Amino acid sequence: MVSHHPYRTFRTTVARITPLSPNFTRITLAGDDLVHFGTDGLDQRIKLIIPFADGTITDVGQFDENQSMGEWYKRWRGLPDEQRNPIRTYTIRAPRPDDREIDVDFVLHGTEGPASAWASRAQLGDPLFVVGPNSRSAERAGGIEWKPGDARSLLIAGDETAAPAICSIVESLPADAVGEVCIEVPTAADALPLAAPDGVRVRWLPRGAVGHGIRLSAAVHEWGRERARVPALTAAAPSASAPALSDPDPDEVLWEVPDAVTGGEYAWLAGEAGTITALRRHLVRDLGIDRRSIAFMGYWRQGRAEAS
The missing domain is CATH 2.40.30.10 (Translation factors)
Incomplete structure (x- = not known):
């Protein structure tokens, strides 16, 4: 064989x-x-x-x-x-x-x-x-980080480098999915047609002359404020068993994804590493979301070429 x-x-x-x-x-x-x-x-x-x-x-x-x-x-x-x-x-x-x-x-x-x-x-x-x-291999190749488990509330956020992945994910969501999708793009004309379930709001965020990540960060912070008004979605403080969140080494690849989601919320964040790092910090430290419910991927870093 x-x-x-x-x-x-x-x-x-x-x-x-x-x-x-x-x-x-x-x-x-x-x-x-x-x-x-x-x-x-x-x-x-x-x-x-x-x-x-x-x-x-x-x-x-x-x-x-x-x-x-x-x-x-x-x-x-x-x-x-x-x-x-x-x-x-x-x-x-x-x-x-x-x-x-x-x-x-x-x-x-x-x-x-x-x-x-x-x-x-x-x-x-x-x-x-x-x-x-390779579909002929008996081993799983990996490379798919979208693993929401049975989370009932979703947050998907990224910049234009994450837009293809986000669009593919959104198109795969079940009809009863509930969540928020925030995609920062260079211009308003870069908003692409995207079919989403009725319970999922998709926000295209044209950057224009504003600095990279500012519109995306503002949208996620706004989502956090709206979330606080829905008691069922407001997480309690992370359990004592939850690993502590420390600021990552800026010279390391920023990539951390959960194998299994804990709790009813799941966040998938991808794009420029500095922006995504700050967003994860906000979700964990300010909103109390368990870091084990957050997929966090620095696709690229401002001012640096991708390491092959």
């Missing part, structure tokens, strides 16, 4: 390019191997291996079925800069393995970052390597 690794590299090419708004574009990637792309969507993380300007991607054994991702990744890290293709983390907007396609939504923020630069100049037929879950 052949053993398959939980992650594999998929050869894809650009099949469609769909502008969504001034700052979002959807790129549909196609490839025969995507029939084995194993995910249910949600906030499924993937890695994109970005081609150089001439379309080339250095072979480090990505397609060797006998090697794990860790093995070829180690070789990739040892390459000289001029041979090491950038690798960036994204989330799936929509998987369609039966059609051998996936959609990835990109935030276009200039050409300084390799992923945005690639998406800005992408043409039909351009190659892209995608590292994602």
Whole structure:
């Protein structure tokens, strides 16, 4: 019996390019191997291996079925800069393995970052390597952090980098879901169509000339004030068994997700690390929400490039 690794590299090419708004574009990637792309969507993380300007991607054994991702990744890290293709983390907007396609939504923020630069100049037929879950593996690949359990009240908050994951999550919610969704985006025209259950309020927050994270923080604080007026949703002080909240090391990856939710509330926060850190601190210290009910993910950090 052949053993398959939980992650594999998929050869894809650009099949469609769909502008969504001034700052979002959807790129549909196609490839025969995507029939084995194993995910249910949600906030499924993937890695994109970005081609150089001439379309080339250095072979480090990505397609060797006998090697794990860790093995070829180690070789990739040892390459000289001029041979090491950038690798960036994204989330799936929509998987369609039966059609051998996936959609990835990109935030276009200039050409300084390799992923945005690639998406800005992408043409039909351009190659892209995608590292994602392998449906043929008996092991779970992971990469999905949305785990609300049976929480009855939801808070989902993030900036434009989290918008694709948030949209996928919201579209998956059951009809009786109740909660608040706050998405900060660059402009009002970046608010995307999104079908949500009747009990879930979706707020698109155009940033305009205001500093990054300010609109998002204000919306979450407003949600906290409204929550305080609903006694059933106001949490008691965290139990003595709850781990204490300390400020994270700014040089570390800011990522903490609960394996199992405690209590009736669940918060999913993703985006710029400084903003998300402050929001989690507010939820825990000011509102009394158990940190074990908060998924907290620093997708990026102001002033720093993503570490591959």
